[in-house]
Amino acid sequence: MSKKMLCSKCKTETATLILPRDQSKVCRECFFHIVEDSVHRAIVDHKLFTSGDILAVGASGGKDSTTLIHILHVLNEKYEYGADLHMVSIDEGIKGYRDESLDAVRRNQKKYGWPLTIVSFKDMFGYSLDTIVKLLGPKRACTHCGIFRRQALEVGAKKISATKIVLGHNANDYAETTLLNLIRGDLSRLKRGSTIITDSGYGPARIKPFKYVYQEEIVKYAFLKKLDYHSVECPYAVNAQRGLPRVYLNQLDRVASWSVLGFIKSNEQLQINEKKKKKLIANKCIKCGFLTSQKLCQGCVLRQKLDDSFSQLTIKLEEVEMEEVEEYVDEKEKENNFKKERIYEKEKVKVKINEKVKEIQKEKEKEFEKEKN
Numbered sequence: 448m449s450k451k452m453l454c455s456k457c458k459t460e461t462a463t464l465i466l467p468r469d470q471s472k473v474c475r476e477c478f479f480h481i482v483e484d485s486v487h488r489a490i491v492d493h494k495l496f497t498s499g500d501i502l503a504v505g506a507s508g509g510k511d512s513t514t515l516i517h518i519l520h521v522l523n524e525k526y527e528y529g530a531d532l533h534m535v536s537i538d539e540g541i542k543g544y545r546d547e548s549l550d551a552v553r554r555n556q557k558k559y560g561w562p563l564t565i566v567s568f569k570d571m572f573g574y575s576l577d578t579i580v581k582l583l584g585p586k587r588a589c590t591h592c593g594i595f596r597r598q599a600l601e602v603g604a605k606k607i608s609a610t611k612i613v614l615g616h617n618a619n620d621y622a623e624t625t626l627l628n629l630i631r632g633d634l635s636r637l638k639r640g641s642t643i644i645t646d647s648g649y650g651p652a653r654i655k656p657f658k659y660v661y662q663e664e665i666v667k668y669a670f671l672k673k674l675d676y677h678s679v680e681c682p683y684a685v686n687a688q689r690g691l692p693r694v695y696l697n698q699l700d701r702v703a704s705w706s707v708l709g710f711i712k713s714n715e716q717l718q719i720n721e722k723k724k725k726k727l728i729a730n731k732c733i734k735c736g737f738l739t740s741q742k743l744c745q746g747c748v749l750r751q752k753l754d755d756s757f758s759q760l761t762i763k764l765e766e767v768e769m770e771e772v773e774e775y776v777d778e779k780e781k782e783n784n785f786k787k788e789r790i791y792e793k794e795k796v797k798v799k800i801n802e803k804v805k806e807i808q809k810e811k812e813k814e815f816e817k818e819k820n
């Protein structure tokens with residue numbers, strides 16, 4: 448902004464920022480107030496939670512959830528909501544990415560003084576996401592991650608008896624989801640994806656107080672408030688299906704900043720023909736008890752497939768340590784300077800793991816013999 452101009456809200460301070468949602472020119476303090484007020488309005492108008500609610504805020508260490516934690520902290524004191532605030536983090540097991548973002552979560556835990564619970568994929572499902580990618584290739588990373596993370600967050604929330612799970616999905620995420628479901632022609636998901644509260648009736652409801660806050664507003668807010676977050680993209684995100692809608696919305700946003708909210712509002716007013724809606728029957732998974740419309744939940748189906756893939760790759764799995772196999776593959780990857788894609792060629796990995804498994808087995812047998820003697 449080159450010319451000195453007064454803030455369009457308070458009319459007294461100099462405008463230093465452009466508000467992404469309507470391109471109005473505002474001062475710093477008014478900008479903070481507008482963003483915080485959008486969150487407050489969402490909480491109050493949609494009755495997202497009330498005094499005494501135990502909130503499990505999904506803390507990934509990224510900019511959205513870090514900003515959400517900061518704003519909830521500010522608003523809970525300012526408006527005396529009386530909510531009991533906790534952080535729940537999921538460690539998917541992505542080396543060089545999640546471990547670093549969890550460091551940011553721990554620093555924020557100290558700063559805000561909220562209790563932190565961490566649930567890891569490895570502990571809960573037996574596989575880290577890195578291992579899943581090694582077994583199945585990178586294309587299925589996001590599907591597995593999405594389903595497992597959902598269940599892991601629920602388990603984390605149950606551990607602290609949370610009444611609500613709070614997530615940092617913002618207005619751009621909502622608009623992207625709307626567009627994605629329109630492209631797919633998935634009308635049931637289209638409507639379900641537009642709600643600010645998702646409540647299946649089983650387990651804590653999921654609430655999203657950033658529904659009306661633009662991505663760019665969160666980035667500006669976090670930057671100006673000097674919040675401590677991890678800004679690196681997930682290495683597997685390149686495989687996400689949201690790429691196209693995201694690019695399209697970004698382009699649209701440059702010429703029509705209202706389009707993000709436009710998508711959200713349109714979806715909210717949309718009436719889906721009842722006949723087109725898929726009837727979802729709520730069952731409990733026969734294996735783990737999670738909510739599902741089938742006999743087995745999606746998490747258990749994926750887990751079964753992973754177990755099958757893994758048992759195909761190893762001989763007498765129970766006799767070897769999973770970590771030793773993982774370390775071996777990592778070593779080989781570095782040693783031979785394999786390109787990423789090559790390591791996913793299952794057949795080659797299979798042979799190498801089998802060789803290593805045999806080696807480890809022999810070593811174990813020898814150790815066992817020694818111990819006996």
Ligand SMILES: Nc1ncnc2c1ncn2[C@@H]1O[C@H](COP(=O)(O)OP(=O)(O)OP(=O)(O)O)[C@@H](O)[C@H]1O
Pocket residue numbers: 504505506507508509510511512513535536537538539596613614615616
């Ligand atoms: N590993 C995780 N642990 C806990 N919560 C998570 C985790 N990953 C995502 N979430 C929650 O889900 C929300 C949406 O996540 P998603 O990955 O779609 O978006 P994001 O833009 O990368 O979010 P963020 O900037 O907070 O990482 C996050 O804001 C957070 O509340």
